[in-house]
Amino acid sequence: MSSAPRRIATRRQVLAGSGAAAASVAFTGAFTELFAGTAAARGHSGYGPLVPDPDGLLDLPKGFRYRVLSREGDALRSGEGRVPSHHDGMAAFAGRHGRVHLVRNHENRADARIPVPVIEGLTYDPAGKGGCTALELDGRNHVLDERVAIAGTAVNCAGGPTPWRTWLTCEETEDKAGTNGYTKDHGFIFEVDGADPRRTGAVPLTAMGRFQHEAIAIDPGNGIVYETEDAFERPFGLFYRFLPEKPLGGTGSLRAGGTLEAMRVPGVPDLSAIQETGAAFDRIEWVPVPDPLAASTPVRHQDFGPKGITHAQKLEGCYWGGSSVYFVSSFARSSQGSAADHFGQVWRYEPKRRRLTLVVVFGPDTDVELPGESPDNICLAADGGLMVCEDGGGAQYVLGVTRRGEVYPMARGRQNTGTPDEPEWGEFAGVTFAPDGATMFVNCYTPGTTFAVTGPWH
Numbered sequence: 001m002s003s004a005p006r007r008i009a010t011r012r013q014v015l016a017g018s019g020a021a022a023a024s025v026a027f028t029g030a031f032t033e034l035f036a037g038t039a040a041a042r043g044h045s046g047y048g049p050l051v052p053d054p055d056g057l058l059d060l061p062k063g064f065r066y067r068v069l070s071r072e073g074d075a076l077r078s079g080e081g082r083v084p085s086h087h088d089g090m091a092a093f094a095g096r097h098g099r100v101h102l103v104r105n106h107e108n109r110a111d112a113r114i115p116v117p118v119i120e121g122l123t124y125d126p127a128g129k130g131g132c133t134a135l136e137l138d139g140r141n142h143v144l145d146e147r148v149a150i151a152g153t154a155v156n157c158a159g160g161p162t163p164w165r166t167w168l169t170c171e172e173t174e175d176k177a178g179t180n181g182y183t184k185d186h187g188f189i190f191e192v193d194g195a196d197p198r199r200t201g202a203v204p205l206t207a208m209g210r211f212q213h214e215a216i217a218i219d220p221g222n223g224i225v226y227e228t229e230d231a232f233e234r235p236f237g238l239f240y241r242f243l244p245e246k247p248l249g250g251t252g253s254l255r256a257g258g259t260l261e262a263m264r265v266p267g268v269p270d271l272s273a274i275q276e277t278g279a280a281f282d283r284i285e286w287v288p289v290p291d292p293l294a295a296s297t298p299v300r301h302q303d304f305g306p307k308g309i310t311h312a313q314k315l316e317g318c319y320w321g322g323s324s325v326y327f328v329s330s331f332a333r334s335s336q337g338s339a340a341d342h343f344g345q346v347w348r349y350e351p352k353r354r355r356l357t358l359v360v361v362f363g364p365d366t367d368v369e370l371p372g373e374s375p376d377n378i379c380l381a382a383d384g385g386l387m388v389c390e391d392g393g394g395a396q397y398v399l400g401v402t403r404r405g406e407v408y409p410m411a412r413g414r415q416n417t418g419t420p421d422e423p424e425w426g427e428f429a430g431v432t433f434a435p436d437g438a439t440m441f442v443n444c445y446t447p448g449t450t451f452a453v454t455g456p457w458h
Contacts (some may be wrong), residue, residue: 001096003226004300004339006210008020008106014354015426016119020055020450025099029455031322036136039042044152045402045404045406045408046061046400046402046408046409046410047061047062047063047064047400047408047410047450047455047456048061048062048117049143050411050412052408052414053341053414056414056415056416057413057414057415057416057440057449057451058411058412058413058444058453058456059411059412059414060256060410060411060453061409061410062338063455063456064349064453064454064456065453065454065455066451066452066454067101067451067452067454068136068449068451068455069135069141069143069441069450069451069452070083070087070104070115070135070143070146070448070449070450071083071131071447071448071449071450072086072087072113072114072136072148072446072448072449073114076117076133076146076147076148076385077143077144077145077146077147077309078141078146078147078148078175080115080117080119080147081117081148081150081152082133082456083113083133083146083448084106084108084114084115084116084133084218084296084448084449085106085108085112085113085114085115085446086106086108086112086116086445086446087104087105087106087429087430087443087444087445087448087449088104088105088106088107088156088157088158088429088430088433088443088445088447089104089105089156089157089158089159089160089169089170089215089377089429089430090102090103090104090105090429090431090441090442090443090450091103091159091160091161091167092347092432092433092434092441092451093161093165093167093195093435094165094435095136097197098138098139099130099138099139099144099374100136100137100141100434100435100439101134101135101136101137101154101194101195102134102135102136102137102194102399102432102441102450103132103149103167103169103192103194104132104133104135104430104443104450105131105132105156105157105159105169105430105450106130106131106132106133106136106156107130107154107155107156107157107172107445108129108130108131108154108155108156109129109130109154109180110127110129110175110181110182110372111403112129112130115129115130116128116129116130116131116132116133116148116150116151116152116153117148117151117292118152119151119428121147121198121201121202122151122182122188122197122198122201123150123151123152123185123202124148124150124151124152124153124202124203124204125152125153125154125179125183125184125186126152126181126183127152127181127182127183128151128152128153128154128182128186128355129154129233130153130154130155130156130171131148131149131150131151131152131153131156131236132147132148132150132156132167132169132192132434133146133147133171134146134148134149134150134192134195134197134271135146135450136195139244140186141439141452141454144279147197147391148197148247149193149194149197150169150190150197150201150202151202152191152202152289153169153171153186153188153202154171154173154175154180154182154186154442155169155171155172155173155186156169156170156172157170157171157172157214157215157230157339158170158172158214158215158316158317158318158429158430159189159213160215160216160217160218160318160319161218162218163189163220163223163248164248164250164251165216166191166192166193166194166200166251167191167192167193167194168189168190168191168192168205168216168225168254169190169191169192170189170214170215170216170227171186171187171188171190171212171213172212172213172214172230172246173186173187173212174186174187174210174211174212174294174298175187177377180299182296185208185210185293185364186210186294187211187213187215187294187379188204188205188206188209188210188213189205189208189209189227190202190203190204190205190207190256191203191251191252193198193251199286200225200415201252201253203255205244205254205255205285206229206293207254207257207258207259207260207292208225208227208228208242208254208258208260208292209240209242209260209289209292209293209294209299210239210292210293210294210299211231211294211298211300212228212229212230212231212232212414213227213228213229213230213239214227214228214229214230214237214316214317214318215227215228215316215318215319215327215377216228216318216432217237217318217319217320217325217326217327218320219320219351220248220320222247222248223244223247223248223253224241224242224244224247224351225241225244225248225254226240226241226242226320226325226327226349227237227239227241227242228240228297228314228315228316228317228318228327229300230314230315231298231300233337234263234336234337235301235311236270236300236311236312236313236314236337236338237298237311237312237313237372238262238263238299238309238310238312238313238315239262239309239310239312239315239327239349240260240261240262240263240289241260241261241263241286242258242259242260242261243258243259243261244256244257244258245257245258245259252328253425254403255315256303256395257290259285259287259288260285260289260292261288261289262286262289262299262304262309262310263284263285263286263287263288263309263310263349263356264284264285264287264304264307264308264309264310264355265284265285265310266267266281266283266307268281268310269308269309269310269311269339270310270311270312270338270339270340271310271311271312271329271345271347272312272313272329272332272338272339272340272341272342272345273339273340274343274358275340275361276358276360276437277358277359277360277361278357278359279357279358280355280356280357280358281355281357282354282355283354283355284349284354284356287304287305288310289302290302290303290304295318306366307365311333311337312332313329313331313333313337314329314330314331314332315327315328315329316321316328316329316377317333317377317378319378319379319380321380323350323351323352324348324349324350324351325348325349325351326346326347326348326349326359326378327346327349328344328345328347328378329342329344329345329347330333330344331343331344332345332437335439342361342362343361343362344360344361344362344376345358345360345361345362346358346359346360360375362420377389377428377430377431379427379431379432379433380433381400381433381440382433382438382457383402383457383458384403384422385400385401385402385415386400386401387399387400387401387410387431387440387441388400388401388431388432388439389427389428389429389430389431390427390428395412395413396412396426396427396428397409397410397411397412397413397428397429398410398411398412398428398442410440411428411442411451411453413425413427413428413444414446415444417446417447426444426446426447427444428442428443428444428445428446429442429444430450434440437455437457438457439452439453439454440452440453440454440457441453
């Protein structure tokens, strides 16, 4: 194991207020590793202060503007019903004639206010309230169509895109048939084709495991799928890889099955115990999951042998960059059973070297009114940096991170779901960029709102 010096900054040092511009040393860590293989950044330090939105929806820097593409409760253009609640993970894919297809998750549980409409041929379990909707946009971000892409699933949190331009939507639950009225087991990954949802249907990819899925990332060289698990109680989730029988075979290839394995870091039962950025571990082990379907025992509770397995609290965002997979632990709390506390970590796994490295640490922080804690959805930006949706308390931001490690506010949500005296704001989710990099799409979780943000991107 090796380590590098650790730098600390509080969120108060990062952003002095809701209209703050960029500030350096917001996160700590080896930022150059995060952006390997991305477009070169032009050395910018953000886009300036956020300008209050007179319409009370979304604050953006000067020169940027937004278009509301969709809001929960509105009529779907397909006529299939209303736009469902709880907008979450999302991805954008290139379509024909300059069009863009957005596939959007709806993290609906049994008590969802507006469930995903049940559609014949696209529904897994009629009792499931979650699923995905698909939007088709023209070159100016006008909505041409909006329809159900999959229904009858549950708690569709995040997921990830495939190299063959489909979306893998993940159920963040492990409820079995008979629980919450469900007629089928849940906790699976489903493949969704945003351009033609009936081509993928509603078929669970059972070999990829049944657990509280969060996000995935695929190695474009060999088709290996990496998966995060956001378990809500001890023992916390695991980091997985799925070795498909038919890698990179296009739509339907993941249905051919494969092998599910969990990551073991020798000598480290809980990743939260590692606090120093640059800490690295070689000879990472991958252990076959005894029962991927978790017929009687949840996967994280299963027997992985005398050496055990490595857990981590709040494993969420996951993406592929350069020759590595990155995954996020949003936070860890010793009071909830973790080995140590942190305000967010980003880990890098290099498959060819079998090396795991802690590359970014968020916080520490004491002021929930300022941004910079609990990273959730994360994506590579068009300028070579990162966009991060935070999922903490208080005001909610989309934060940008430059290649130099500087943090800047990109957007702030203004939809108050609380009261004037005790305001609350819905978290951001699903941040993603159009294939040409000219538009950032992002969701407000509640009230469910999908935005298209354009402007003078560097």
